[in-house]
Amino acid sequence: MYEGVVQDLIDELGRLPGVGPKSAQRIAFHLLGADPVDIGRLQEVLGKVKEGVQFCEICGNVSEQANCRICRDTRRDLSLICVVEEPKDVLAVERTREFKGRYHVLGGSLDPLSGIGPEQLRMRELLARIGGEEVKEVIIATDPNTEGEATATYLVRMLRDFPGLTVTRLASGLPMGGDLEFADELTLGRALSGRRAL
Amino acid sequence: MYEGVVQDLIDELGRLPGVGPKSAQRIAFHLLGADPVDIGRLQEVLGKVKEGVQFCEICGNVSEQANCRICRDTRRDLSLICVVEEPKDVLAVERTREFKGRYHVLGGSLDPLSGIGPEQLRMRELLARIGGEEVKEVIIATDPNTEGEATATYLVRMLRDFPGLTVTRLASGLPMGGDLEFADELTLGRALSGRRAL
Numbered sequence: 001m002y003e004g005v006v007q008d009l010i011d012e013l014g015r016l017p018g019v020g021p022k023s024a025q026r027i028a029f030h031l032l033g034a035d036p037v038d039i040g041r042l043q044e045v046l047g048k049v050k051e052g053v054q055f056c057e058i059c060g061n062v063s064e065q066a067n068c069r070i071c072r073d074t075r076r077d078l079s080l081i082c083v084v085e086e087p088k089d090v091l092a093v094e095r096t097r098e099f100k101g102r103y104h105v106l107g108g109s110l111d112p113l114s115g116i117g118p119e120q121l122r123m124r125e126l127l128a129r130i131g132g133e134e135v136k137e138v139i140i141a142t143d144p145n146t147e148g149e150a151t152a153t154y155l156v157r158m159l160r161d162f163p164g165l166t167v168t169r170l171a172s173g174l175p176m177g178g179d180l181e182f183a184d185e186l187t188l189g190r191a192l193s194g195r196r197a198l
Numbered sequence: 199m200y201e202g203v204v205q206d207l208i209d210e211l212g213r214l215p216g217v218g219p220k221s222a223q224r225i226a227f228h229l230l231g232a233d234p235v236d237i238g239r240l241q242e243v244l245g246k247v248k249e250g251v252q253f254c255e256i257c258g259n260v261s262e263q264a265n266c267r268i269c270r271d272t273r274r275d276l277s278l279i280c281v282v283e284e285p286k287d288v289l290a291v292e293r294t295r296e297f298k299g300r301y302h303v304l305g306g307s308l309d310p311l312s313g314i315g316p317e318q319l320r321m322r323e324l325l326a327r328i329g330g331e332e333v334k335e336v337i338i339a340t341d342p343n344t345e346g347e348a349t350a351t352y353l354v355r356m357l358r359d360f361p362g363l364t365v366t367r368l369a370s371g372l373p374m375g376g377d378l379e380f381a382d383e384l385t386l387g388r389a390l391s392g393r394r395a396l
Contacts, residue, residue, distance in 0.1 A: 001289055002260055002285070002289070003260060003261055003262040003266065003267060004251075004252075004260075004261075004262035005243060005246045005247060005251055005262075006251060006260045006285075008243045008246070009243045009244070009246075009247055012239055012240045012243050013240075015236070016225045016228065016229075017224055017225060017228045018221050018224055018225065019217075019221075019225070023216050023217075025286060026215055026216055027214045027215060027216065027217070029284070029285070029286065030214065030215045031214075031244070031247055032247060032251055032260070036248045038213070039244050039247060039248045040248060041210055042210045042211075042244060043241050043244045043245060043248070045203060045206045045207045045210050046207070046229070046237050046240060046241045046244070047241060048203045048206070048207075049203060049207055049229055049230060049237060050234045050237045050238060050241070053202075053203055053204060053230055054202075062200055062201060062202075062204045062230070063201055063202075064201040064202035064203075068201065069201060086227070087200070087204075087227070088223060088227065091199055091200070
């Protein structure tokens with residue numbers, strides 16, 4: 001539609017997730033009028049990403065050094081591991097300020113249709129950690145959807161024979177601040193079956 | 199929140215228009231897992247934009263050469279000029295396939311509060327074109343909002359004394375496929391005052 005560089009830019013931006021043709025056009029015209037210094041910064045950081053981002057050797061989270069900030073933190077409880085799918089899930093759990101253990105980032109969830117089996121996830125590394133460290137509890141915090149539940153089931157089967165290890169799963173139920181009326185059947189069903197004595 | 203390059207990338211992406219923190223994070227993690235070749239292409243096109251994009255010497259549209267595709271097209275009617283605010287408006291008018299003249303891109307609309315007066319727009323270039331080319335009609339196609347209407351009024355005053363030149367404005371009224379009931383008062387008022395005999 002446009003000529004030359006402008007169309008190339010719109011095409012490249014349109015390939016990013018969540019950026020439709022209209023957004024791509026809007027961002028492109030913003031960049032055409034932007035300070036070259038700003039464009040340079042974006043270009044530079046893309047270069048660094050292209051060279052590769054480092055992942056923590058222990059937990060698999062994105063990291064600046066060989067071990068991430070959380071794994072380096074000596075105040076963390078080494079007996080607790082929270083297993084999550086992605087680095088962004090680490091951030092979500094950290095925001096609660098409720099968890100003082102360490103993490104294990106699987107790098108996704110089991111999805112056989114997309115060719116993602118246990119070998120594509122960091123399962124072996126988790127086994128090695130539980131074998132080598134003094135872990136007492138593994139909290140499975142995969143997403144509460146089909147793939148996340150399948151991954152949780154797989155993890156439970158893999159870990160249940162470790163002596164002295166407790167395997168737990170995040171509670172499912174009504175979201176806080178939500179409305180009973182608007183809860184879907186599945187969530188309300190989970191909330192019922194997981195009811196607690198007061 | 200994240201460490202190093204990942205956070206830098208999220209920050210830079212978050213500066214783009216229409217990209218919120220969640221989208222920035224999503225795009226960043228997409229890029230972390232993307233093919234370096236794809237990232238390289240985006241990086242390269244940003245470099246070209248940084249070096250500067252060429253604008254058509256005649257109409258001010260984005261262009262690959264000194265003159266844009268439309269101004270180079272000899273089948274275009276030289277007596278008609280459609281004045282628009284931005285390059286994306288050229289595309290919008292082109293999509294109608296109703297216009298066979300050429301364009302003039304102002305590069306924005308009058309907005310004194312943001313310091314955009316007639317000198318910041320390509321008004322002088324428009325005057326030079328009308329003086330030098332055989333222009334019979336100028337169609338003002340600025341946006342139907344406060345700034346666009348102010349720009350249209352300014353253009354009418356500037357152009358009305360040219361001998362033999364007709365100055366027209368795009369019709370305002372009900373959008374096609376719309377519902378009378380849901381039209382705002384201003385639009386419906388314009389539709390009434392601009393009613394046509396059948």
